[in-house]
Amino acid sequence: MEEDNKNSFKVCRVCLGCYPSDDCLSLFHVENGRAISDLIISIAKVEIVKGDSLPDCICNECFHELEKAVKFKQKCEHSYFTLINDTFKNPLIPKVDIKEELSFDNNCEFDTSFHENSVETEFEIEDKNIKKSRANDLSLECHDCGELFKxxxxxxxxxxxxxxxxxxxxxxxxxxFKSFKAYHLHKKISPASCTVAKFIRIEGEGKNRMFYCKDCDYKSIRVKDMMNHYLCHSGERPFTCSICLKTFTQHSSLSSHQENVHKLYKVEGTCHVCGKYLKGRNKFYKHLKGHSEKNQQCVICNKIFKTKKTLKVHMQRHADIKTLSCEICGSRYYTISDLCNHKRNVHFKDSKVYKCDLCEYVANKNETIKKHRAKHTGANIPCLVCGVFLENEETYLLHQKRHTDKQFQCTLCEKSFYRKRYLNDHMRKKHGHGESGPKALTKKIQVKKESSVIIQYEDINSLSPTVID
Structure with a gap:
């Protein structure tokens, strides 16, 4: 019984539906002298072969649609051949019956204007009755470029x-902008980019914009960078520390100030690579960047650097590019550290801004203060001028003569020395004269003995050296 039920249903090859066998026709059934499979092949690009293990039936609905398609195809082919063979007569052209008239002489004049006008009016009436397509006559013009569209x-x-x-x-x-809504919102808000545009020069449009500073050679593709750069020329310091009320030109400078001075760390954590605990945003990110970047090697001297930035600065030395200059003497240097060392050691040598927290010794370098503080004991006495430690007061008084009793002065410069051999060493190294140089170069002068210099400083409780304002 189950096999009879399975055989009683068949699958339509066109719609792939399952129908009873009574509602299906074989594809190889002949209808009007042609098989159904031939009709399908005539209207569709398919192959139907008997015994190809595919469904060989068609349902009644698909068969009716097939008949309609075949009739439509035959209708199109018939109309096409009719037009090709010039057997088609246009029903819109009226037929004019012309009566046979008697023959006239050539000299006889006959007025045919009435008949011509009557025929033209008939054509005009017919043309008015025919509805013309609006899409063909419609022409829309672009007001910006004048191009026409349908x-x-x-x-x-x-x-x-x-x-x-x-x-x-x-x-x-x-x-x-991509929309009028975003454009009008931009005009309504009038952001800082429009304000700073008055003081800079802009070339290009949209994403191809380049911003140039009018006061210097700085340029950037970001408006935010130009806004921060413009503060350097305007002198504005909009960012203020909430603790000490100190002002800054950049927000990053304010964050670094709060982290380094007030110990307000916004970022702190442990490095997931080496396990080191770090405090501060800049220190933390620089430390992580050191793990991610590979060592960079100079192709000229094969020196290895940790970051690309240090390699780039090092390559300036090979190219002899000194981009930084001293505003006092005009000397040029490769890096900012070289320039700062030059200013501190040459121009600001006497400005000692770092002070020891255990005594009144001052120096122009923080490293000097650290080395000096490490030598402090309960018995030794430090010299406030050079920072040397002495065992007792007698050696301390003798040492002070080095700074006060300078009797030998150089005739080529303003320096003076406590002993003559110090002067000879100075002449040999600085001015190119030997130890047995001419006596005219040295002269003994009397210097008034001065008491020890008393310098007043503020009391500082912290153990680290501080900067004197």
Missing amino acids: SKCKLRVHWKRAHQSSYLKCERCKRQ
């Missing part, structure tokens, strides 16, 4: 692609 949709697409960008552009900062 539909509003095409005109709208053309305008958006070709001309909309010129209307959605800020005249101040030359920024482009």
